[in-house]
Amino acid sequence: MTIQHRTVDIEAAAKLWKEDLSASQIAKRFGVSRNVIVGIAFRNRAFFPSKPRVRNCRPHESKRAPRKDKTAMRDHRPDTVIIPPHKYDLERLPFAKRLLELRPGECIWPINDGSPFLFCAVKTAGKYCQHHQSRAISVNRITTREK
Incomplete structure (x- = not known):
């Protein structure tokens, strides 16, 4: 077969393929380029038997350790600071909504730490109610001072 002014013998290529050459x-x-050989192998599948795919491309590396339980990992992170819930958030908890229940114009401040996440949902003009907006600004001021 002539490709780009070069001749590729399909039978010779198939023989090399069967000898486990890539x-x-x-x-x-x-x-020629690798893609030429792949194309010839694809078009002449009878001459080029399929090779088993290698799943691990890095055989020298060991297998990964099994994943740990994420709930157990949450408590063991040394850099995680557990912040106690604010009094206002505890008062808002009975009126809180899940993410899918929130409507436009309701506060999107999360008031618990998961499963399922609950949000403040107070009617507001922006993303956050006045209380949570002031908390967000005060947190930003604290982090900029620490730097």
Whole structure:
């Protein structure tokens, strides 16, 4: 077969393929790109038997350790600071809504720490109610002072 003014012998390429040479190695021998060999192999599947795919491309690395329980990991992180709930958030908890229940114009401040996350949902003109907006600004001031 003539590709880019170079001749690739399909039977010779198939023989090299059966000897477990990669498409790149065969391409170097014929002076063409790897994609040419892959295309020929695809079009002439009878000559090129499929090779089993290698799942681990880095055999020298060991397998990953099994994942730990995420709830247990939450308590063991040294850099995580557990902030106690604010009094206002505890008062808002009975009126809180889940994310899918929030409407436009309701406060989107999360008031618990998960499963499911609950949000303040006080009617407001912006993203946060007046109380949570002031808390967000005060937190920002504290972090800029610490730097």
